[in-house]
Amino acid sequence: MAAETVTYLEAIRQALWDEMEQDERVFMLGQDIGTYGGAFRVTAGFLDRFGPVRIIDTPISESAMIGCAIGAAMMGMLPVVEMQFIDFISCAFNQIINFAAPNHYRWGQTVPLVVRGPAGGNVHGSAYHSQNPESYFQHTPGLKILAPGTVADAYGLLRAAIRDPNPVLYFEHKYLYRRLKDELPAGDELVPIGKARLAREGRDLSVITYGAMLHVALEAAGRLEGDGIDLEVLDLRTLKPLDQEAILATVRKTNRVIVLTEEQITGSVAGEVAARIGQHAFEWLDGPVHRLCCPDTPVPYSPTLEEAYLPNVDKLVAKVRELSTY
């Protein structure tokens, strides 16, 4: 009998549910997460089950929401803050990078905080409902950053995030919410933070990616099989701390690499991955490390513009072919 499949969104909901069932220190702060169940219905049913003490609807005050969660976390609670769209995390930038992130380094007090929310484009959300803000935070010591691209990771990484003693930013890709379906892994094992996953083994060229772009890479790999090009796909899953060993291992194996991400290219996580490869695996390379990212523009609205803006299978296949003959 086949196991039941769930969507990526349901996996997130299930992880929150299971952690709240298991540990009463876990509680949530967010906008419209209670009666309404969240803009994407991630917390539908939570208010009924866990009550208003643990499912807290807040004013439109991102900075205060996260500040409040920091205070509660220091006191031994395990708060999870939902950003209605992750774009709005910028309104709480100071609390995250100046309060939560350096707290343990500065005075030894852990801040077991999770901030989660829908990131990414391809749903015509335009400039303020499509962003990928990871690189703003990639720079900041003390944070952990997760970006699951599979149902299993959406579930297992979120549970790991809630149990981690550090401030964790969990960027879920809204394009995958209801499009991606898979079985939840049996058992209670967490997905380790800081470990990349080899999503596809291949010989010829490595695509290092995460989030929704993982599926672009896998689809491109299928299409390139006909050309006799065997792609390896590394799913980073954790963006901070980066799994440098896994990154260097795949480069040493295939000697060609494309870093595929949905960020604006300048100052991106992809840039950091490329820099590490250049610094630590230069002699293994048979060609330049290519970053296939978004251009340095805001996220445009119109489908024709957004298609031009985002990386996709066609763009990746073309770049792979080009780099394969370098």
Add this chain to the structure above:
Amino acid sequence: MAKLGKDWGPLHPKVETAERTEKLAKTDLPRERQLELYSYMKLNRMVEERLGNLYRQGKVVGGLYSSRGQEATSVGCAYALSPQDVMGPLIRNLGAMLVRGVKPREVMMQYMAKSDSPTGGKDGNTHFGDLKRGLVAPISMLGAVIPVMAGVALAGRMQGKDLVALTFIGDGGTSTGDFHEGLNLAAVLGVPFVLIAEHNGWAYSTPTSRQMRIKNIATRAAAYGIPGETVDGNDVLAVYEATKRAVERARAGGGPSLIESKTFRMKGHAEHDDAGYVPKEQFEEWRPKDPIDRFERHLLGSGLANDEDLKEIVARIDAQLNEEVDFALASPMPPPERAFEGVYGASEVKA
């Protein structure tokens, strides 16, 4: 330049002072506890005088911040708290930290960046915390600690701890977004939280008139639907009694309060700043209202203490501070490799 229009008001208007008399607020505090208040204020000032010496000797590696003239606010507020309460002091709340049990040597080592400082040299000045003593470390971005302390209060309520969270903000800090967001969130959630607005006339070189159009910060409480009160911030008894009322209200489930403590910053923003921008007459106006001198007059005038009692307190503090300074000076600088340690907290949070 005329095209740019006229200025909208004098840059250095007179700082509005609270209605005040020499007489201090009524209190039921017995003699011993009033003497304790005096000791803490005196300790606050004398620690800062020692720090000033260390600064002039080049032992303080960063800036030095003084709360001279504001001791009654720090000490009076902290004194109104119970052991289970949690406080988030700012840079000018050394006195509040001393009341919570921080040792002078800890602060001295912080300023001198010593290995044995509470942060091991990783941070300076009053930027350290210890939840075992109910202390949350602030960050330099003003206002940020307000929502954080609202969260402390929220957690305390969830955990059934009967605690009240208290923090401070200056007149300048009330202009931040976090002041509004944090106080509003605290009010909406009804958490046991007290915010002390220290209205000391100046935010670095900017007078309060360039921070707000209102005369009393306490007016803002109405916008959040919470009680607001303005107190004479140079009367330690008034500060203590007002804070105690707010703390008791919070503990009883009455939600947050805003207390404005009107006082004056008798020095510059930091030790390097001679405060030349502050009109001399403002210092002259406030000098006779010095909170420690005034409390001394109260203690002597009401017969709660005589000159000998006060001299004995000062001598005791002086002797204690000799030891504290010696200890702090003897601590080595931290080993360089410590710079790379402790970015992350280690273990998993177990259920």
